[in-house]
Amino acid sequence: MKELLATIKQNKCIAEGIWAITLTLPESVGKIRGGQFANLSVGDGSFPLKRPLGICSADGDDITLCYQLKGDGTHLLLQRKAGEKLSVLLPLGNGFDLGDAKNIAVVGGGVGIFPLAAVVREYAGKRNFYSYIGFRGRQYACLENVFAEGGRLTVATDDGSMGVKGNAVQAFLADYKNTDADLIISCGPPVMLRALKSALKERGITTKCLVSLEERMGCGIGACLVCACKKTDGHNARVCKDGPVFDIDEVEL
Numbered sequence: 001m002k003e004l005l006a007t008i009k010q011n012k013c014i015a016e017g018i019w020a021i022t023l024t025l026p027e028s029v030g031k032i033r034g035g036q037f038a039n040l041s042v043g044d045g046s047f048p049l050k051r052p053l054g055i056c057s058a059d060g061d062d063i064t065l066c067y068q069l070k071g072d073g074t075h076l077l078l079q080r081k082a083g084e085k086l087s088v089l090l091p092l093g094n095g096f097d098l099g100d101a102k103n104i105a106v107v108g109g110g111v112g113i114f115p116l117a118a119v120v121r122e123y124a125g126k127r128n129f130y131s132y133i134g135f136r137g138r139q140y141a142c143l144e145n146v147f148a149e150g151g152r153l154t155v156a157t158d159d160g161s162m163g164v165k166g167n168a169v170q171a172f173l174a175d176y177k178n179t180d181a182d183l184i185i186s187c188g189p190p191v192m193l194r195a196l197k198s199a200l201k202e203r204g205i206t207t208k209c210l211v212s213l214e215e216r217m218g219c220g221i222g223a224c225l226v227c228a229c230k231k232t233d234g235h236n237a238r239v240c241k242d243g244p245v246f247d248i249d250e251v252e253l
């Protein structure tokens with residue numbers, strides 16, 4: 001993990017309210033695993049806390065983070081221009097460990113698709129992916145090409161304006177029997193992960209499932225405990241340091 005002053009290469013809108021920022025790092029940070037994240041400054045001294053964003057792609061010393069406009073921090077970030085410098089701490093967290101899995105079901109909703117895209121990008125052609133990605137509507141859809149390159153893709157939208165009507169979990173459950181998935185990886189809003197966990201239990205699906213959690217964060221490096229989550233064994237875990245990726249059976253959702 002390194003704290004670096006990165007140069008913005010590009011900062012552009014890729015869907016309604018979704019931006020992609022590419023940063024050139026001044027030095028290598030070693031291998032980045034899909035599901036790891038970066039803590040990025042928004043480039044304004046009155047906002048000292050960095051924002052955690054999944055690393056969506058890494059290409060040499062360039063990394064791309066995709067962000068949804070939410071509060072003050074992300075609205076400041078969209079004003080940053082190519083050539084400006086931002087402080088970034090990375091890579092953080094554990095990322096997805098695919099082990100020996102050959103056929104992987106990917107279930108992503110909203111901004112949860114960004115860390116999953118990094119996994120599919122890295123392993124496209126080497127593993128087979130069945131991806132189910134959900135958006136509120138067509139105008140928010142992005143990165144479909146990345147998931148399509150990894151294997152079979154189903155897009156779901158809440159309003160039915162693109163792909164199948166419904167959410168990513170529903171799309172996955174409708175198609176699960178047509179896959180030979182030996183691993184499920186997922187990232188999305190808490191309500192989506194809860195729905196996935198209870199559906200797996202109700203249907204007796206025992207395939208290993210890894211989920212990436214999102215919690216409010218402070219330091220991002222395991223020191224402040226702001227990001228604590230509850231484990232099923234009664235202990236707490238730090239999402240930033242022990243996660244953000246956990247076995248779905250290991251955490252309370």
Ligand SMILES: Cc1cc2nc3c(=O)[nH]c(=O)nc-3n(C[C@H](O)[C@H](O)[C@H](O)COP(=O)(O)OP(=O)(O)OC[C@H]3O[C@@H](n4cnc5c(N)ncnc54)[C@H](O)[C@@H]3O)c2cc1C
Nearest residue numbers: 051052053054067068070071072073074111114215216217
């Ligand atoms: C591991 C991880 C990976 C993430 N990856 C992405 C991603 O790839 N793309 C993306 O759009 N968003 C991602 N998020 C959520 C993103 O961090 C928040 O949307 C962002 O910090 C909001 O900042 P803001 O200043 O615009 O919002 P505000 O609500 O004004 O933020 C106020 C404070 O709360 C924190 N905060 C607010 N919402 C969240 C949240 N959901 N998770 C964590 N901290 C939050 C902010 O960092 C900030 O410190 C990720 C969160 C985590 C924990």
Ligand code: FES
Nearest residue numbers: 218220224225240
């Ligand atoms: S954000 Fe500080 S311990 Fe996780």
